[in-house]
Amino acid sequence: MTRKGNSHLRRRVAREAALLLYTLQEKEFKQAKEKAARTLGLKILPSNFEVAEELDRIADECEGEERWSRLIRMRREALKIMELLSAFHPKLIGSVWRGTVNRNSDIDIDVFSQDWRLVVEVINKSGLKILSIETAPLEKDGSGRTIHIFVDLPSGDKAEIIVRKIEDLNKVELCDIYGDVKKGLTTNQLKAVLEKDPLQRFVPKRRMR
Known part of the structure; x- marks a missing residue:
């Protein structure tokens, strides 16, 4: 062929x-x-x-154009959540970071704490509705553990807050979709994106076979 x-x-x-x-x-x-x-x-x-x-x-x-208004809205919502969870070193990841959202996307945010219950306490005090809390393995081989907190937002969007251990804060991880380093955005970086180019994308160029 x-x-x-x-x-x-x-x-x-x-x-x-x-x-x-x-x-x-x-x-x-x-x-x-x-x-x-x-x-x-x-x-x-x-x-x-x-x-x-x-x-x-x-x-x-x-x-169409609705996709881009959704991206801006979700990035603004992410910023509010990250400011709320500022004590836990939040980092925006997933499609809202990448700029590749679609109608099925939710907001994915990594936070870092030795006690996931502290994160839950802050969310509850904010008035946001927690839909569920689940435990999932950190690594593909089933090792490690992360806590996933699913939150319902006033707009109807959903957020997934992933609680990881403090020692994972500077861990370098590769994306299994794009193959690059999953850098994400800190709170200050997200603010800058929203101010300068709210539709900015963070997707590498694919090497042609």
């Missing part, structure tokens, strides 16, 4: 996988890619990056 033909097939699978994610038929990239390949009768699996690009295109096609 020619390189051009292979690229075309990869994009077909990536597009199908992205549709599965966008319509919430699948939640994880791996399962979405495998199901997409089976549906199309192909044995080619695109990278997570390629699927993310197609997901971005689908969101543009389906949501």
